[in-house]
Amino acid sequence: MQNVHVQDLPENAEAENITGMQQLLETLRKVMPVLDEIKTSVEHTSSKIPKASQQLTNVTQATETATIEILNLLDELGQRFEKVEQQLISIKDIVEEREKKFSVLIEEFKKLPAETQSAFPDFAKAAEELAGHTDNSKTIGDLCQHLSDVREISMNIAMALQVQDITTQQIEGVRHMIESVRRQLYNVVGKYHGRESIDVEDNGQKHFDSNASFNKDSTRQDEADSIIAQFTQHP
């Protein structure tokens, strides 16, 4: 490497250096307030993250409480429907029995001589009217079926509430990301203050799946089943 001697420098080099230094200092004078502002802003933002994180936790807790309340109500609804269904079934049995007896009675009445029948005009009239309404037990059977359908719908609603667990895990994933940003910001500001850095990632065990999704498509389960089949056939 070739040595450079002061006498080799151009005459105005010293002046140029001084001007350069002055420009650098001027730039630093301009940049420092901006850096201070950034630091303050970062500190401010960082201080808000725990609150945001806590709010996400509150959201999760609120949705869990609400979901449990819905499940309680659905349970109660299911139990009441079951009672009504049981009562209807016992009524249906009674009605069926009475309809049978009534049909026998009418048949017996019809076998009586005409003059005897005419001695009971009210009975004859009532028998004629009620003969067309012997499908009460069928109507009750239909009602039982509707109730059973409603119970199934209520069960489907309960199963759909799995979405609460899935969104909780997604929210927990976001909360984890926010916490990681807070730690990064803490380290950035820490460098300014000469503070020691902390780990950006929380090293504790993650108890959430940030990729959780409410997907009713069976593709993932089908793929899982084919893997399971390989293990169960060749353990």
Add this chain to the structure above:
Amino acid sequence: MSVKFLVVDDSQTMRRIVINALKVIGFDTVVEAGDGKEALQKLQEENPNFVITDWNMPEMNGLDLVKAIRSTDAYGMLPVLMVTTRGNKTDVIEAMQAKANNYIIKPFTPQALKEKIDQILKAA
């Protein structure tokens, strides 16, 4: 056959949903635990004969619970069904390598739960 289930999930909602689904398909005897550690304790106290566990849980996760169960003489053969949101192939492989008996990805239906339980009980 009378089956006593241990349902393990850190989400109270999910425990309720799994227990409801079990009732719908005809299983009424259920005990519950909020994580793997509590589940191991319940195994000794309640002596269930079927475990349904989530994967992601604090304290001890479902995968570690399966490994812990398989490592014991007393519960080594206990049927374990994992019910989890984790649907990657690698997750399923990891669970099966840990010797879980079967695997359901959430959200599930009572029918899917019944099919898996039947498969496990039939093979047992």
